[in-house]
Amino acid sequence: MELIVDLHTHSHYSRATSRDSTLEGLYKWGKIKGISIIGTGDFTHPSWYLELQEKLEPAEPGLFRLKEKYALEVDASLPQSIQGQAIRFILTVEISNIYSKYGKVRKLHNLIVAPTLEVVSAVGERLSHIGNLKADGRPILGLDSKELLKICLETDPNILFIPAHIWTPYFALFGSNSGFDSIQEAFEELSLEIKAIETGLSSDPFMNWRLDQLQKVAIISNSDAHSPSKLGREATVIDSKLDYFDIVQGIKTNDQRVVGTIEFFPQEGKYHYDGHRDHHVRFSPQETKQHQGICPVCHKPVTVGVDHRVDDLANHPTDYKPPNDKLVEYIIPLVEIIAEVKGTGVSSKPVLGLYEKVYSILGNEFNILRRLSIDAIKKAGFDDLSFAIDKMRKGQVVIEPGYDGVYGTIKIFQDKEERKKLSGQMSLL
Ligand SMILES: [Zn+2]
Ligand SMILES: [Zn+2]
Known part of the structure; x- marks a missing residue:
């Protein structure tokens, strides 16, 4: 099972x-x-x-x-x-x-x-x-x-x-x-x-x-x-x-x-890229190499993140797939998706209220994120959410990598405009 x-x-x-x-x-x-x-x-x-x-x-x-x-x-x-x-x-x-x-x-x-x-x-x-x-x-x-x-x-x-x-x-x-x-x-x-x-x-x-x-x-x-x-x-x-x-x-x-x-x-992890949190310096591994590993603000070595470190120890390029690879599924926590759809914070009352409503109707979170048909989510009355989950499943997300202890952000919508356009379309439908 x-x-x-x-x-x-x-x-x-x-x-x-x-x-x-x-x-x-x-x-x-x-x-x-x-x-x-x-x-x-x-x-x-x-x-x-x-x-x-x-x-x-x-x-x-x-x-x-x-x-x-x-x-x-x-x-x-x-x-x-x-x-x-x-x-x-x-x-x-x-x-x-x-x-x-x-x-x-x-x-x-x-x-x-x-x-x-x-x-x-x-x-x-x-x-x-x-x-x-x-x-x-x-x-x-x-x-x-x-x-x-x-x-x-x-x-x-x-x-x-x-x-x-x-x-x-x-x-x-x-x-x-x-x-x-x-x-x-x-x-x-x-x-x-x-x-x-x-x-x-x-x-x-x-x-x-x-x-x-x-x-x-x-x-x-x-x-x-x-x-x-x-x-x-x-x-x-x-x-x-x-x-x-x-x-x-x-x-x-x-x-x-x-x-x-x-x-x-x-x-989204806190140490994906390199940098200094206090100096708002976020570097990709390539940028760090261009700066010889030094923060341009304080002139001390930046905290080297995971992407850089993997690159240092790797034997294979980034797109390498081993013969015995396994399933990899990317998710965004449901409450974060709802917060983005609603345009408010993850711990705000409307977001937590809707989260509870969604799992009360559709069942547990992994079922909603991984298994339930987009149609079933829509039919339950969660139009915007079904659209957002569909985008997540397809990996259509906007990424800002985390660095030096700061979480990265993964957004489903490019900006407020895309979200507004979506809710406009939804209400027309
Ligand atoms: Zn630990
Ligand atoms: Zn610094």
């Missing part, structure tokens, strides 16, 4: 997360978005672990469901149209590894996926001797990523270990500031145990496939949601049984069970 999987999330015990990042919050938004498997995040945090123990119960092998007494209350607050979506949880955590190797400080984030609460507590026990797991849902450990991988392999071979958002400049395997140039450099003799990597919001599979070293691993995507309403902004599509071991084996062998990924337009 087709499963939409989002392994990388955070609880309210992680820094800079929403108070709604609870199991109930993740469950609720999983239904609204249409996600089958949601990572719990933060499983090494002792208080979050207690919540997992209290509120979840075993479902299929290695998967968990929210206990009925908690689920019923959430279901009662949701429209009928999205209640049918079954939600399963999978145990995950992100670790921040900060250490020095080959004479340089390295900062990598790594995602760990585990099959049982016993494995989770065994991992937690080992890590509790290395750093303070209570300080943050995403603990910071002075531990080499390779040693973390070794601990996982020793604890349970069914653990899935995934270098997270591998291109983020400051906190990632291939980050331009504190990463490495290859999986081999970071993981040495354990390199072959790296079976998957996470693209992060600023890169897409096409960018990753340009590197020969990434063609042997599964390319997966997750939301890294710090608030449950951001769940599924990226996700992985898996065709497998509802079973931890089937899902994880599929990812580890990168076979046909990995169907592909649902992606942000990578330019």
Whole structure:
């Protein structure tokens, strides 16, 4: 069966997360978005672990469901149209590894996926001797990523270990500031145990496939949601049984069970292009090279973004397609599309009201963005929206790349005029 999987999330015990990042919050938004498997995040945090123990119960092998007494209350607050979506949880955590190797400080984030609460507590026990797991849902450990991988392999071979958002400049395997140039450099003799990597919001599979070293691993995507309403902004599509071991084996062998990924337009990510946020300098990789990597305002080196970094490490040109490529679907979150159609902010009342109305009538967000016919959206009375979703599906969007911590923007309409013209045509029809 087709499963939409989002392994990388955070609880309210992680820094800079929403108070709604609870199991109930993740469950609720999983239904609204249409996600089958949601990572719990933060499983090494002792208080979050207690919540997992209290509120979840075993479902299929290695998967968990929210206990009925908690689920019923959430279901009662949701429209009928999205209640049918079954939600399963999978145990995950992100670790921040900060250490020095080959004479340089390295900062990598790594995602760990585990099959049982016993494995989770065994991992937690080992890590509790290395750093303070209570300080943050995403603990910071002075531990080499390779040693973390070794601990996982020793604890349970069914653990899935995934270098997270591998291109983020400051906190990632291939980050331009504190990463490495290859999986081999970071993981040495354990390199072959790296079976998957996470693209992060600023890169897409096409960018990753340009590197020969990434063609042997599964390319997966997750939301890294710090608030449950951001769940599924990226996700992985898996065709497998509802079973931890089937899902994880599929990812580890990168076979046909990995169907592909649902992606942000990578330019929307905060570190796609190069530049300096404070000096409003945004450079393409070519422009950075023309400026010898220096910001014309402060004369210091610009922050090198993901596009540039990929280009530095790539073996293949931008249009390269590997023989075993997977499905890549680009989406814009529905609430952002509605905001653009309405011409107001994403968190304004009319936008949130319409968002709720749309999923109350048409069902979950992924169904609307990916599957529902344009005609059905139109017939439900959402003319402008159907037009916008059609343009998104065809990739007819206007792109302003993000840089140095500033999100990029992806617009469906060229300008206000195009939007006005559209609503004029719509009312004539
Ligand atoms: Zn991270
Ligand atoms: Zn500058």
